[in-house]
Structures are given as C-alpha cells and as structure tokens.
Amino acid sequence: MTGQIPEVVIFRLPLYLRILTLLAAENVEVASSQELGERLQMTPAQIRKDLSYFGKFGKQGKGYNVRLLREQLREILGLDREWRMALIGVGRLGKAILDYGILALREFTIVAAFDIDPHQIGKKVSGVMIQDLAELADTVKKEGIEICVVAVPPSQTQQAIDCSVGCGIKAILNYVPAAARVPKDVRIQEVDPTLALQTMTYHLKSLGSS
Template structure:
C-alpha cells in the first residue's frame, strides 16, 4: 500500500506539518490517544477538515476511538519525509541571514544549513556559525559539485529573482524565499515565500473592519 498518492491539494500538504507538530507536543505530554475534535480545537481547524485531510493518505484511527498519537505522528513524519535529514544552502548572510543561521528551530527538525553564500567581500571567507561563507558568484558551480536539497534566499529584493534562477539552474528543486518579491520558478520547482508583509496585510483587513465597525457603532449610538 502506498501512502504517496499523486494529487493531494497543496493546502492539505501544508496542513500536515501543523498536525505533526501538535501530535509531537501531545506525545511529549504522554498522551496516547487524541480525537479529531480535540486536535481540531487545539489547532483552530474543524474535526471534519482533519479527518478529510488524513483520508488522502489512508485510514488512520478507529471510528469513535480517536487517533493513536504516536502511530499517526510516525506515519505523518514518513509521509512528509521528516524522518530524514535535509541539506540546505543559505544565500545572503546579512542581518536576516544571520538570524536564520542562529534560528534554533531548523536543526532539531532535520534541516541542516550546510552552505552559506554572500556577495559582500567583507563576509566571503569568514566563518559564521561553523560555516565558511562562499562567494555567491560561485553558487551554481559550487552546488553542482556538492548538491543540497533546499535553497534559502535571504538577499535584498533586487537580487532575489537572480539568485532563485541560479539555484534552479544548479538543480535545486525546493526554495524558501525571504525576499519580498513575486518570484517565478519553472514547473516542478517548489517555492515557498516567507513574507511578513503579506501576513500583516491580511490582518489589517480584520483591523480595518473592527475600526470601521467601531466608528459605525459610535455613529449609530449618536443617532439613537
């Protein structure tokens, strides 16, 4: 039985790591069984959504008895490839790049930044967090000689598309982009965007409505 069916919607895939993280917390607390209701409440997702998402990958849990926490977590980790180590190359070691290198969340999850590149002559050749910074001009050749799984782009917006194109030309098929640009990759390459402004801009929709409602309420009570 395969657990890798071909056409899973991207939004479903992107929810699985969230489920895996919640399950890992439950396991750390010693919990053995969890219901879709409880998991949903924890994550702000409906129980039906969780059951539907998981149903893409086979049958988990028994009707009315909930999920076995450890078993479901192990299966999700296998499905997502979290049971192996992945090699990352970081391009850009300015303030943001250095914060990424110092970020404690990658390594425990099997994501190792094994290469770092920059264009600043003052940084090239220096050691940051055990990595010797390489010249970004050598990016393609360097990654062809010693490939990585994932590229992280932490350069200013003006240079980001060029770096992304070079990563793709070097054979990198997964890219995490921190630069605030609408970037393009060819079909088959997966790009995820870390973009705090887009997140903020979808929150202001709600803030604006709150403030406008506040204004309207004030107006209504003034009329009453």
C-alpha cells in the same frame, strides 16, 4: 485512492504533526478527530478527510494512536531523514537566520552559506564559512544540498534564484519580499511576516463599530 491530493491538505499536515508531537510529549496515547480539532481550531470532519487521502490511520470507536499517526505523518512529509540546505545572502537577514537559528529543526540543517560581496567571503557566521556564490554548483553536489534559502537584497533575488535552479535545486525558501519566477518543476515558498501584518490592519481598521 491516491487521486490528486489538494495542496491545502499538504499545508495542514505539518500542523497535525505539531499537535501530535505535543500530545506525545504529554504522554497522550490516543486522540479523536474531535480532540485534535479542538486544539487546532478546525472541524473534526476536515481532519478525518485530510488524513483519509493518505490511508486509514484511525480505530473506530477509539480515535488515532498519537505516536503511530505522528510517525506516519513524518514519513508522508519526508521528515524521516535529514535535509541539507544552503543559505544565499549573508546580509542583515541572512545573519539573523543563521545566528538565531530561525530555521533550526532537527531535520533541517544549513550546511553552507553564500554571498557575492568579496568583503563577506571567507568569513564565518555561526560556524558556517561564507563562500562565493560561484561555488554553489560544486558545493550543492559535494554536500548533498537540496533546498536553498534566499535572503539577498530584492534587486538580486531573481539572479540568486536562477543560479540555484541552474544548480539543480528544486525547492527554494524565499525570504525576499519580491515575486520571483521559477520553472514549474521548482517549488518556491515565500516567507514574509509583513504580509500578515498588512492583512491584519484591514480588519482592525473597521473595528470601531463592533
């Protein structure tokens, strides 16, 4: 029953969660895989199959209870508690992440920020004090930090990541457009909107002949 769950399935769960949250806000009580599929532009079969990896959440003939399924998914994803994060690198991009609350979500909080530039250390950005990266280990322990968000210059990426891994961090959100190496028990996700732009131009290019 709980065989190996495909990675792609995990990636789709937050999408399901998002639409369920929206439906809950609209006071929709029940939704079929058909309806969910229309909203998400995907096939009903895929949604049913994906959910079936985790249990039986639907009622035959009716569909899924929106509020209930939402709760279940939040629990499955581990979003039923707070996650504390550290930001490493408070340059241009790091400041944008803090100032504009780019990662602001109820369950996720940036509780500490780090840099290696002595001019930055001691200053505050959006209410968060910038500390010396050397203090990461201590703060991770003291503050219960489990995720690091890396936004340093490309040349310092590997260093920042090694430092995080050394502090026992098992999940890294990497904003730097550079492939970094991590031990295989550490999860790293790259965020780079320019990759998406670069794939779109491929398709735009050959659009003269439609």
